[in-house]
Amino acid sequence: MQTALKTTSIKQKTNQALGVNLEDARISKSYLAVAFIAVLLGGLLGLVQGLNRAGVLTLPAWANYYQVLTAHGLLLVVVFSAFFTIGYFYAGLSHTLGGLLPKVRKIAWVGFWTKIVGFVLVVIPVLMNEASVMYTFYPPMAAHPMFYFGLVLIVLGVWALSVGAFMQVAHWRKNHKGQHLPIMAFFATGVFILLVGATAFVAVEVLFLIIPWVLGWTDGINVMLSRTLFWAFGHTAVNIWYLTAVSAWYVVIPKIIGGHRWSDLLTRMVVIPLVIMNITGGFHHQIVDPAISEGIKYMHVFMSLAIGFPSLMTAYALFRVFERTARQKGGTGFIGWFKKMPWGDVRFLSPFIAMVAFIPAGAGGIVQSTNQLDQVVHNTMWIVGHFHLTLGMSVVMTFFGISYWLIPYLSKRVLTPNMNKVGVVQTIIWTVGMVIMAISMHIAGLFGSPRRTSFTTYGDFAEQLGWNPLMAAVGIGATLLLIAVILQVYAVFNMMFFAPKGETEFPIAEEEPGAAKTPYWTERWGVWVVLMLLVISMAYVIPIVDMIVNAPPGSPPFKTW
Amino acid sequence: MHLDEKIWLFLSFGMIMIFMIFTGYQAVALEMGPPSHKETIDPQKVDQTAPFDNPGIKQIGENEYEVVMTLQIFSFTPMDIEVPAGSTVHFTLTSKDVTHGFQVANTNINAMVMPGHIQKISQKFDKPGKYLVLCNEYCGAGHQAMSTTITVK
Ligand code: HEM
Ligand SMILES: [Cu+2]
Ligand SMILES: [Cu+2]
Numbered sequence: 172m173q174t175a176l177k178t179t180s181i182k183q184k185t186n187q188a189l190g191v192n193l194e195d196a197r198i199s200k201s202y203l204a205v206a207f208i209a210v211l212l213g214g215l216l217g218l219v220q221g222l223n224r225a226g227v228l229t230l231p232a233w234a235n236y237y238q239v240l241t242a243h244g245l246l247l248v249v250v251f252s253a254f255f256t257i258g259y260f261y262a263g264l265s266h267t268l269g270g271l272l273p274k275v276r277k278i279a280w281v282g283f284w285t286k287i288v289g290f291v292l293v294v295i296p297v298l299m300n301e302a303s304v305m306y307t308f309y310p311p312m313a314a315h316p317m318f319y320f321g322l323v324l325i326v327l328g329v330w331a332l333s334v335g336a337f338m339q340v341a342h343w344r345k346n347h348k349g350q351h352l353p354i355m356a357f358f359a360t361g362v363f364i365l366l367v368g369a370t371a372f373v374a375v376e377v378l379f380l381i382i383p384w385v386l387g388w389t390d391g392i393n394v395m396l397s398r399t400l401f402w403a404f405g406h407t408a409v410n411i412w413y414l415t416a417v418s419a420w421y422v423v424i425p426k427i428i429g430g431h432r433w434s435d436l437l438t439r440m441v442v443i444p445l446v447i448m449n450i451t452g453g454f455h456h457q458i459v460d461p462a463i464s465e466g467i468k469y470m471h472v473f474m475s476l477a478i479g480f481p482s483l484m485t486a487y488a489l490f491r492v493f494e495r496t497a498r499q500k501g502g503t504g505f506i507g508w509f510k511k512m513p514w515g516d517v518r519f520l521s522p523f524i525a526m527v528a529f530i531p532a533g534a535g536g537i538v539q540s541t542n543q544l545d546q547v548v549h550n551t552m553w554i555v556g557h558f559h560l561t562l563g564m565s566v567v568m569t570f571f572g573i574s575y576w577l578i579p580y581l582s583k584r585v586l587t588p589n590m591n592k593v594g595v596v597q598t599i600i601w602t603v604g605m606v607i608m609a610i611s612m613h614i615a616g617l618f619g620s621p622r623r624t625s626f627t628t629y630g631d632f633a634e635q636l637g638w639n640p641l642m643a644a645v646g647i648g649a650t651l652l653l654i655a656v657i658l659q660v661y662a663v664f665n666m667m668f669f670a671p672k673g674e675t676e677f678p679i680a681e682e683e684p685g686a687a688k689t690p691y692w693t694e695r696w697g698v699w700v701v702l703m704l705l706v707i708s709m710a711y712v713i714p715i716v717d718m719i720v721n722a723p724p725g726s727p728p729f730k731t732w
Numbered sequence: 733m734h735l736d737e738k739i740w741l742f743l744s745f746g747m748i749m750i751f752m753i754f755t756g757y758q759a760v761a762l763e764m765g766p767p768s769h770k771e772t773i774d775p776q777k778v779d780q781t782a783p784f785d786n787p788g789i790k791q792i793g794e795n796e797y798e799v800v801m802t803l804q805i806f807s808f809t810p811m812d813i814e815v816p817a818g819s820t821v822h823f824t825l826t827s828k829d830v831t832h833g834f835q836v837a838n839t840n841i842n843a844m845v846m847p848g849h850i851q852k853i854s855q856k857f858d859k860p861g862k863y864l865v866l867c868n869e870y871c872g873a874g875h876q877a878m879s880t881t882i883t884v885k
Contacts, residue, residue, distance in 0.1 A: 237870060305870055311775075311847060312830050312872070394831065394846050458766050459842055461849040465765040472755050476748045483744035487737055537748075541755045546766055546842045550833050550868040619837030621868035627876035632864040636837055723772035723848030729830050731805050731872025 191677075195265035196581040198279045200667060202258030203578060205287070206251050206570075207663045213246035214656035221608070221649025223626050224642050236625030237303040237732055244306035245297070249325065250290060252412040252562070255570050257282075257332055259415065260359040262577060264336060266677045267353035268343045278335035282328045289324025292317050303732045305623065307401060308381075310392045313728030316385045319377050326370045326377075333363040344694075351689055354432070355679060357439060358418035361446040362411055364700060368450050368707070369407035376400035384728065391725015395462045396718045402453035403711065409562065410449050410478070416569035417441070419522060420489055423573070426680035427518050430496030433488040435682050439693040441481045441488075447703045448477050451710035458545040462721075467714050474710055475540040482533055489526060517594030518586075518678075521572030524602050528564035532557065535613070550623075553616025556609040564605050568598070571659055576675055578666040585673035586666065593662050601655035608648025615641040767843040767853040775847035778802055778828045795819045803845050804828040806874035808865065814883045820856045821882075833868035836882060844869065857884040 216239050222228035223236055230236055261279060265271045271279070295317060296302035302314035340352065340360050352360065376397050384392045421438050425431055432438070454471035457463060497508030513519045535557045538544045548554060575594050579586050586594075616622075620638045633639055778784045783800045787809045792798045797819055802809045804827065815821055825834055827847045835842045836855070843853045857863070867878035 235873065237873070237875070303873075309831050309869075394848055398831075398846075457844075460844045461767070461769050461846060461851040462772070463768055464770065465768045468766060468768060469756060473752055476751060479748055480744060484741065487740045491737075537751060541751050546840055549842050550835070619835065619864070619866075621833070621835065621866055623870040623875070624868075625876045629864055629866065629879050632837070632879075636864065721770070721772065724774045724776070726775050726847045729872075731830055 191262070191581055191583070192265055192270045194276060195261070195271045196583075198271070198276065198283070199258040199262040199265075200578070200581050201283060202254045202261070203574070203581075203663070204667065206254035206258065207574075207660050209246045209250035209254065210656055211660045213243050213251060214653050216240075216243040216246070218649045218653040221646045221652075225646025225649075226626050226639070226642065227646060230625075235300070235303065235732070237305070237623075238297065238300050240623060241303050241305050242294075242297055245293065248306060248408065248412075248562070249293075252408075252566065252570075253329070254286075256362065256412060256415045259570075259573060259577060260336065260355075260362060261332075262581060262677070263355040263418075264339050264359055267355045267679065268339055272339060272342055275335040275339045278331050278338070282331035282335065284328075285324050285331060286328030289321045289326075289328060292321030292324060294321075300732070307405065309401070310381060310384070310394055310397045311726035311729050312731060313381075313385050316382065319382050319385060322377050323374070323382075326374050329366050329370050333367045336360070336363040349691070351435075351691070351694060353679075354422050354435065354438060355418065358414065358422070358442060360696060361442045362414055362418075364446055364696070364703070365407055365411050365414070365449055368703065369404045369411065372400045372450075373404035376404075384725075389725070391727060393718065393722050394726050395460070396715065396722070398460070399453070399457065399711075399715065399718065402456040403450055404453070406453035406456060407450045409558070410445070410452065412562065412566045414442070414445055414449075416522075416525065416566045417445075417485060419569050419573055420485065420526060422680060423576075423678050424489075424519065424522055424680075425492050425496065426678035427516065427576075428493070428496050428513060430492055430499070430680065431683040432680040433492050435686065436689045436693065437484070437488065439689065441484055443693070443699055444481050445478065446699055447706055448474065450703070450707050451475075452478055454710070454714075455540045455545070459549050462718060463714055464717075471710065472540055474706075476537060479533065479537055482529075486526075486530070486533075515591070515595060517591050517598055518572055518575045520595060521575075521598045522569045524598065525565045525568035525572070528560055528568070528605075532560035532565055535560065548616050550621060551616035552612040552620045552622055555622045556612030556616060559605060559609045559612065563609070564602075568601065571598070571601070574659075574663055575666070576678060578663060579670060579673075579675040580677050582667050582670070583672060583674065584666060584670040585675055587670060590662055590666065590670065593658055597655050597658035597662065600651050600658070604648045604651030604655060606648075608645050608652065611641040611644035611648065615645070767851055769850055769852040771850040772848055773826055773850055775826075775828070778826060783824065784826060789813055789815075792822075797821045799823045801825050802828050803832040803834065803867065803878075805830065805872050806867070806878040808878075808880045811880040812883070813881075814885060815857060817860045817884050818856070818858055819884075820854060822854045823852065825851045825853070830871050831869050832871050832878070833866075835866050835868040837864040837866065839863065842868070857882070860884045 219239055220243060223230060296315035302318040304312045304314045308314060336359055340356060380392055380397050383389045421433060451474040455475040458468060494508045497511035500511045502508050502511040539548060575586055615638050618636050618638055773781055784802055787800045787802055789797055789799045795818055797815055799813060799821055801823060803825060825845045827845045829847060832845045834845050839855050841853055841855050843851050845851050861884055863882040865880045865882055867875060
């Protein structure tokens with residue numbers, strides 16, 4: 172025991188002294204490079220959409236709006252967020268668990284190429300206008316079979332990476348009996364468990380319902396069941412990116428502002444319920460669907476709102492950390508912390524704005540989860556405004572903030588004061604753009620403007636309902652955003668290949684000195700997974716059995732674009 | 733735990749419970765639950781199945797109308813409905829092909845209409861005027877053209 176402890180602490184020290192393991196760094200850099208190329212392309216398409224809906228851009232015949240929107244959704248939620256999350260957590264696992272095991276490294280590369288090949292298979296039919304089905308691909312719209320084969324490969328890639336992460340964690344735990352998993356690895360474990368849980372649903376949908384149907388082996392598809400399985404995945408996926416951002420808020424940001432972490436126990440107690448209760452939130456995308464009883468929908472309001480609780484705990488914890496740190500630095504008064512924060516440091520500024528954005532974003536989420544309020548905004552531009560706040564600000568701005576230390580750390584370079592300035596300017600432009608775009612989208616939605624709809628005036632209704640100035644503002648926001656995207660991608664590749672050489676640390680905050688020891692029960696992942704499965708069964712068994720037993724005759728495939 | 737943290741957690745919990753209670757109250761006491769009709773239909777035989785073999789508007793009481801409507805790419809049947817001000821309209825809806833959305837701007841009508849399923853939603857129209865009916869779920873190349881009107885006189 173003693174010697175085991177000593178060797179690992181030596182290993183961890185060498186790891187810190189020598190900086191990042193180069194082979195591990197190559198893995199994370201590859202994931203991040205793909206992620207930021209996806210942002211660049213996705214942002215470009217976003218601008219096209221924004222300008223089209225503002226009424227100033229007519230799309231050419233070879234690229235219709237729905238094709239563009241399908242690609243935008245896929246690039247940003249399937250590629251960018253996923254590749255960033257994996258690159259970030261693999262770097263975190265390597266750093267806090269003493270380097271990746273050789274076999275885990277191999278798995279990471281297999282996963283990478285499986286995902287890339289899968290994505291290419293998805294993109295080809297999208298480019299050929301054979302798969303303009305949106306990233307939600309609701310049957311009975313049917314894309315080219317290649318689209319679905321690509322999705323299967325993407326899921327297999329995710330599973331490979333999850334297995335790799337679990338092997339790494341299991342190995343560490345075997346050699347550190349009785350110790351707590353380092354907090355970054357604890358978050359990573361939760362995220363990879365959720366990734367497996369979420370993708371399991373979409374795998375069932377694609378493998379057992381859609382592929383046999385598009386290949387003509389079955390005549391009809393169960394439309395409700397496919398949709399329900401999709402949202403068990405789709406909703407969880409989005410929450411996984413959020414949990415990834417939260418990990419940086421708890422673990423990294425306190426270090427960047429020179430403070431200590433929030434209570435270790437409470438941090439872990441935020442991760443655990445987010446893992447247990449997450450997947451059941453999917454039903455809030457189906458509040459106005461037929462074939463689900465009001466009783467089930469009501470139970471699901473509760474399940475969705477319950478996730479709000481750990482988020483509210485997080486809000487408290489973070490502002491408390493800011494306040495404490497500021498007091499140590501001599502800040503006084505109720506909002507004294509405000510003056511002591513490093514506002515000029517992009518590594519703080521960008522995630523800080525992300526956190527602030529989560530206040531209206533979370534409030535909007537609570538609103539939409541309640542049945543009657545959802546009925547007002549469902550499938551309107553309000554929803555698009557909502558997820559550009561949650562994803563486009565809370566998650567993405569945290570990811571951007573991370574990139575300004577993670578990429579120099581991985582490439583053994585440094586963040587120069589000039590690059591920091593680029594980052595600050597980028598952060599401000601992105602914030603202004605997103606705020607303009609998201610607010611206009613929310614209001615246009617309240618006035619009835621639908622999402623996923625290319626430019627149309629509905630006769631003179633658009634004018635009469637007051638959508639036009641709001642959609643023009645969406646176009647302005649989109650233009651600012653593209654400028655910010657270009658700055659961000661420039662910064663990423665500059666820091667990856669051209670910035671001055673040097674050592675950058677992986678910032679992980681320490682606990683408060685003299686903090687109480689965290690009880691060991693927080694490490695019982697087996698129990699958490701069983702609880703998660705129980706909650707999922709509670710939520711899904713009854714409605715899914717109902718949808719199968721009382722299913723109407725199936726629908727044949729349609730290509731309506 | 734600090735006292736202020738306890739207060740914060742208590743308020744958070746309270747807020748979530750209040751939203752729950754309101755949602756339940758509206759659903760049960762005010763009968764404002766979301767559209768959740770559970771009947772099914774053969775999606776390939778909509779035209780032959782009652783009541784959709786005879787879509788249209790029918791008066792069913794004083795100030796009460798029933799509209800039986802099919803949605804298909806990229807139109808509604810019937811189109812351009814007219815009702816007198818103050819009437820309550822009960823919509824019975826299904827899709828003949830892919831998933832559509834049924835939304836009437838400036839009202840609370842908003843429901844998913846899916847093949848194989850019959851959806852129902854009701855609304856009282858008090859204010860005279862022309863209302864925009866639109867499909868709010870992407871359904872294909874002409875989705876942006878899928879709209880009609882309800883005129884309240
Ligand atoms: C350059 C920045 C961006 C611009 C200008 C932009 C703009 C837009 C617009 C105009 C829409 C379409 C609205 C509609 O017709 O329904 C849209 C949809 C969407 N955006 Fe963005 N966006 C940007 C960045 C992002 C980011 C960073 C994310 C997430 C990480 C994101 C995720 C989505 C998703 C998931 C959709 C919905 C796709 C669908 O309905 O299938 N966007 N965006
Ligand atoms: Cu969701
Ligand atoms: Cu439509």
